[in-house]
Amino acid sequence: MTSGILPTALAGFGTGLSLIVAIGAQNAFVLRQGVRRQAVFAVVGICAASDAVLIALGVAGLGAVVTAYPDALTVVAVAGGAFLIGYGVLAARRALRPADASGLSTAGRTAGSVRTAVLTCLAMTWLNPHVYLDTVLLLGSVAADRGSLRWAFAFGAMGASVLWFTGLGYGARLLSATLARPAAWRVLDGLVAATMLVMGAMLLARAGSVAG
Template sequence: MNSGFLPAALAGFGTGLSLIVAIGAQNAFVLRQGVRGQAVLAVVGICFVSDAVLIALGVAGLGAVVTAWPAALTVVGLAGGGFLLCYGALAARRALRPAGEALSVRGAAAGSVRTAVLTCLAMTWLNPHVYLDTVLLLGSVASDQGAMRWVFGAGAMLASLVWFTGLGYGARLLGGVLSRPAAWRVLDALVAATMLLMGGMLLARTL
């Protein structure tokens, strides 16, 4: 085995994980789907496959194309910011519902898998920071690895798989805590705050 294989893979894993674990709209959504037990496999799969595709594009050198099309990032930023504000408003509305409404984990199973999938796709691909962080930043760091750049990319992909799998399925451990409507309202309030803050910041930076 090449002596540079393991260091490159570990560097990719660490860099990828550092970019993914920050609390954001996508992570908040995955967490909520996990505690609800709704479309978890689909959501985790979308997050990982999307990251893997973007990381591969970055390692292949697509970062130069991204920086050459600032107008495209502006359009994505406006669409993504508006989407996050709308989702945040819906989460805030759920948080303000009377405690008597069905907010339990069991009751959430009837939710639409299609809606969860479309929402996850929108949160992933309508966020310009995904392209800047994954394609541009990871791609530029990978280029410094020379012949080991694809090993670095594989390490970053593994970090994405580990994180989203752990977040989505590990969230079920909170099922007992979130069996009470009041706890769900707190979670939805946190999700709303995250979405509204990120949506507002995204629009402010784009405009």
């Protein structure tokens, strides 16, 4: 059994990474915060810790509860969809207003801005039903197939989350020189806006189809 721990953990790492790296609202937000160098540690920590909690709950069997109450995911989808659309509209506004586009001039952000970033990250993470489907249901069910090694698989997936969000949040500052130009920052905000609006619309459409 001991000899199978490392291969199982690596399998969990690869599976978790394949789910996390997909372009989505959470990754777009972490990237933007990383470029702005604002509350990066808190945002990365929230994303990684949230994934760890959800993966652990999935391995512990919460997936069966989520499956038994699909209406709960519908409520989360509606709230998350509305939130993402609202955030997308704000990002689109920044992209269309050059005066607000340069996020690199905001190094001296107040505690209020950091608090806003933390609350936004929490909402973007926990109001996204895809998080529950990917971490709780999918990773939980795959880990269950590993039997007594399921927690090795889970820790591997958690490690992938930590590595990805740390690299994305702190690696984003390498783009600072490029995004020092307002036009480049507007492009980034435009991409963030498009991602948020599309994801939000998809969540609302899915919630409507399930409710109907």
